[in-house]
Amino acid sequence: MKRLLESVLEFRRNDQATFRERYAHLAQGQSPSAMLLACADSRLVSHLVAGYEPGELFVVRNAGNLAPRYEEAVADSSVAAAVAFGVEYLGIAHIVVCGHSSCGAMQALLNGRDQLDDPSLKAWLRHGDEALERLRNAEREVAADTLARENILLQMEHLRAHPPVQKHGVRVHGLYFELHSAEIYVYDPAAATFVVLDESQVQRLTES
Numbered sequence: 001m002k003r004l005l006e007s008v009l010e011f012r013r014n015d016q017a018t019f020r021e022r023y024a025h026l027a028q029g030q031s032p033s034a035m036l037l038a039c040a041d042s043r044l045v046s047h048l049v050a051g052y053e054p055g056e057l058f059v060v061r062n063a064g065n066l067a068p069r070y071e072e073a074v075a076d077s078s079v080a081a082a083v084a085f086g087v088e089y090l091g092i093a094h095i096v097v098c099g100h101s102s103c104g105a106m107q108a109l110l111n112g113r114d115q116l117d118d119p120s121l122k123a124w125l126r127h128g129d130e131a132l133e134r135l136r137n138a139e140r141e142v143a144a145d146t147l148a149r150e151n152i153l154l155q156m157e158h159l160r161a162h163p164p165v166q167k168h169g170v171r172v173h174g175l176y177f178e179l180h181s182a183e184i185y186v187y188d189p190a191a192a193t194f195v196v197l198d199e200s201q202v203q204r205l206t207e208s
């Protein structure tokens, strides 16, 4: 907590003046180019988005980078509400689901949700159940990192079925962050696998 509060002081000391004009402009509205749905894991993402300026990226984070399927959106409406707001009101055209290796949520899912004491976590992780089922149907032994990648694909499917995403033709992408190597992979639909993100992938995935 001290670190968090100190960073607020640091911002005031070093950056507030630089950003004041920008924030004054942003106070009138935002038009981020993309939405990022990422795992809440502390090891993930913050450095990936470090290059973004305020107002450029709409971010939702939760345990396991899960997006409940639209039919369940009334029970777990947080992500659906963010998608609706981001797409309908902010004009977001791309949504990126970002998962990672060594994910605690994926490990918990793999160990069995029934083992969890906390009722909210036990219930929340059900949105990843289908990824585990698919892998168990295809493979004898499932590793947590394989599940993390399958889960990204499942959540992309869930998001693509949300009405605002369909209505506005929003493009949904998948990123996988491998902690051991600090390498970032992107899902390549043509190759049906995750590949190292490079310039050509960026070009391919963002061209209209």
Ligand SMILES: [Zn+2]
Binding pocket: 039, 040, 041, 063, 064, 065, 100, 102, 103, 104, 105, 106
């Ligand atoms: Zn995680």
